[in-house]
Amino acid sequence: MKKIIISLIVLLGVSFTSVAQQEKMNVLFIASDDMSSDLNAFGNPDVYTPNFDRLAERGVVFNNAYNQAPLCAPSRASLMTGYLPDKTGVYDLYPTFRDALPDAVTIAQMFKNNGYYTCRIGKIFHQGVPSGIGQPGHDDPASWTTTYNPIGKDKTDEYKLVADAPMLGTYLAMDCNDDELTDAISANVAISILRERTGNATASAYGGYMQGRVNPQPFFMAVGFYRPHIPYMAPRKYFDLYPLEKIKLRENPENDWDNKPHAAAWTLPLNGGATEEQQKKAIQAYYACISFVDAQIGKLLDGLEEFGLLDNTIIVFWSDHGYNLGEHGQWQKQTLFEKSSKQPLLISVPGMPKGTATDAIVQMVDIYPTLADISGFDAPSDLAGHSLVPLIKEPDANWDYPAFTLQARTVNPRPREGGSKYSFNPRVGSDNPTIFGRSVRIKRYRYTEWDEGRLGAELYDYEKDPKEFKNLADNPDYQDIKKKLAEILHANFGN
Numbered sequence: 001m002k003k004i005i006i007s008l009i010v011l012l013g014v015s016f017t018s019v020a021q022q023e024k025m026n027v028l029f030i031a032s033d034d035m036s037s038d039l040n041a042f043g044n045p046d047v048y049t050p051n052f053d054r055l056a057e058r059g060v061v062f063n064n065a066y067n068q069a070p071l072c073a074p075s076r077a078s079l080m081t082g083y084l085p086d087k088t089g090v091y092d093l094y095p096t097f098r099d100a101l102p103d104a105v106t107i108a109q110m111f112k113n114n115g116y117y118t119c120r121i122g123k124i125f126h127q128g129v130p131s132g133i134g135q136p137g138h139d140d141p142a143s144w145t146t147t148y149n150p151i152g153k154d155k156t157d158e159y160k161l162v163a164d165a166p167m168l169g170t171y172l173a174m175d176c177n178d179d180e181l182t183d184a185i186s187a188n189v190a191i192s193i194l195r196e197r198t199g200n201a202t203a204s205a206y207g208g209y210m211q212g213r214v215n216p217q218p219f220f221m222a223v224g225f226y227r228p229h230i231p232y233m234a235p236r237k238y239f240d241l242y243p244l245e246k247i248k249l250r251e252n253p254e255n256d257w258d259n260k261p262h263a264a265a266w267t268l269p270l271n272g273g274a275t276e277e278q279q280k281k282a283i284q285a286y287y288a289c290i291s292f293v294d295a296q297i298g299k300l301l302d303g304l305e306e307f308g309l310l311d312n313t314i315i316v317f318w319s320d321h322g323y324n325l326g327e328h329g330q331w332q333k334q335t336l337f338e339k340s341s342k343q344p345l346l347i348s349v350p351g352m353p354k355g356t357a358t359d360a361i362v363q364m365v366d367i368y369p370t371l372a373d374i375s376g377f378d379a380p381s382d383l384a385g386h387s388l389v390p391l392i393k394e395p396d397a398n399w400d401y402p403a404f405t406l407q408a409r410t411v412n413p414r415p416r417e418g419g420s421k422y423s424f425n426p427r428v429g430s431d432n433p434t435i436f437g438r439s440v441r442i443k444r445y446r447y448t449e450w451d452e453g454r455l456g457a458e459l460y461d462y463e464k465d466p467k468e469f470k471n472l473a474d475n476p477d478y479q480d481i482k483k484k485l486a487e488i489l490h491a492n493f494g495n
Contacts, residue, residue: 024218025350026313027111027371028300031124031222032293033072033229034333035319037063037344039290046248048241048291051298052346055317058310059348060392061357066403066441067364070321070333070340071425073126073138074406075364079318080106080125080140082368082383084404086493091408091434092426093126096138105380107368108143111220114377119193120147122186123224130158133182133226148189152182154226154233161231164281167272168331171232171285173239178295181233183225187296190223191303198307225296228289228323230332238288238295247280250326251467257328259471261456263409263437264336264448268420270329283325311350314374316367319343328468334407334425336439336448336458337468341405349374349392358395361443362388363403403441404492409450410434440489447473447485459485 038044041056042063068078069085077090077097081104085091089100097104105113112118120139123129127137134151141147153176161170178184199214227234257265271279297317304310322340324330333340345362347370348354365385372379373387390397408426411433415421428434435451439458446468448458457473459482464470472478 023312024116025375026218026309027220028304028313028315029107029124029220029222030297030300030315030317031224032317032319033123033129033224033226034321034323035228035290035293035344036323036325036339037342038287038323038325039344041346042344046246047287049294051294051301052317052344054301055297055315055346055348056357057355059315059346059354060395062345062347062362062388062391063357063359065343065345065362065364066341066405067321067343068404069406070335071407072320075320076125079320079364079367080108080143082107082365082380082385084365084384084493085406087384091406091428091436093128094427094429096125096140098140106140106143107371108220108222109140110368110372110377110379111375112143112145114375115217116220117197117215117217118143118145118220118222120144120222121189121224122148122150122183123226124222129226129229130155130231148186150182150185150189152185153180154182157233158231161233165272165274165278167267168274168278168282169230169232169285171282173236173285173288174233176235178235178292181235181292183227183293183296184299186223186225187299190221190300193221194303194307194309198309200307223300225293227293228286232282232285232289234285234288234292238291239284241291242284242287244277244280244284247283249276249279249283252326252329253469256469260328260458261450262421263435263450263455264458265328265330265420266332266334267324267330269418271326272331279326282331286323286325313350314371315346315348316371317344317346318364318367336405336407336437338446341439341441347388347392352392353394356395358391360391360395360397360399361401361403361441362391362399363401402488402492404489405439405441406493407437408434409437438489438493440485440492442485442488445481445485447482447489449486449489457482
């Protein structure tokens with residue numbers, strides 16, 4: 001009899017293990033618009049981000065994650081399809097990836113095809129900001145079971161914006177609470193959906209409470225926050241976290257641009273001609289928006305914990321690209337310097353190591369194969385990236401893949417004196433010619449060609465020059481590494 005009982009226990013144990021292995025994990029896919037790596041978890045203690053710190057404690061911080069284009073539409077199309085922009089055909093803000101790839105399967109679509117409830121709240125594919133808030137923008141209906149397009153007071157109060165240095169971004173410290181603004185509404189919608197799907201009590205429109213029924217279908221929930229994209233709008237309390245007298249301006253030597261090609265610049269004149277006080281106000285407003293988004297991420301983490309979902313939910317946080325705050329006199333995005341080519345990436349996977357960081361060079365197109373790998377799904381065989389699971393398991397694992405980033409520049413036929421020769425945003429299909437900057441980043445170096453080198457090249461040695469002040473493209477001592485990186489660049493772009 002004893003042997004029979006032991007045998008039953010063993011069989012039951014195998015059964016429970018089998019069920020546990022077969023259980024599908026949920027995915028919370030959090031995006032932020034135009035957020036740089038100016039976060040405490042990424043080495044900037046001047047920015048107050050306690051909830052990013054909470055997320056970092058639960059997963060892996062990727063210190064060197066690079067976008068494939070430092071502009072919203074091409075970056076998001078690339079990330080969501082797993083292809084480089086040369087394959088998606090999206091280089092500017094106008095086309096969608098379906099124009100070139102009608103049969104592509106997005107990350108969300110992969111989960112949907114595998115029985116998941118897929119939900120988009122806010123901005124995941126391209127939407128104009130602020131014009132597109134409350135609208136679907138360049139959304140991809142095939143990716144989602146359902147979508148939500150929140151709109152808040154930040155949209156209706158645009159007429160109050162301060163625009164003392166427009167090239168740096170307009171801003172407004174708002175006298176309101178978080179829940180009146182679009183991103184907070186997005187977080188609240190997400191919490192409501194989680195509450196409903198986990199069968200927790202909800203208020204009924206007819207009075208009293210309704211006890212829901214647990215929905216066994218796993219979810220892929222994408223929550224896309226609009227901030228800190230311009231206009232910088234957040235409740236005043238977040239601005240108060242950053243007194244102007246404590247804001248630090250970026251270090252830029254006077255001869256910084258003596259050795260850089262004109263095409264590398266997006267902000268001309270440098271710093272948009274803004275005064276130091278105007279620059280500090282723009283940084284203050286940008287940081288305020290980061291802290292506001294951080295608070296909304298805190299709501300999502302609290303919701304997962306409250307509803308018992310933390311131990312069965314993969315969490316991915318990403319931004320579409322980085323952001324310049326005066327580095328090299330540049331502001332916002334659309335440059336191939338580190339500050340806009342790199343952005344935060346955090347991944348938390350239940351049952352895998354947490355509270356770690358890796359300095360490996362990774363790309364945003366790596367997210368797709370990573371989620372497929374973790375979930376046991378078959379991803380398209382021609383994805384441009386690689387699964388990050390080896391780095392999640394071991395941050396110092398052997399990893400030797402480069403990262404590729406491009407930026408289009410459309411010629412401005414009527415440039416202002418002292419301004420850029422290129423338009424504010426690229427427009428590939430216009431009558432004016434468009435050139436490309438294409439860049440490759442490896443552990444120590446970045447190499448960039450503008451118009452295949454006809455308009456200049458850049459080479460930076462980050463071991464000796466982490467702030468990119470010395471362009472070594474013409475330095476005779478670096479020609480061997482330049483040739484090697486040029487070969488890697490030419491072999492990979494266009495695919």
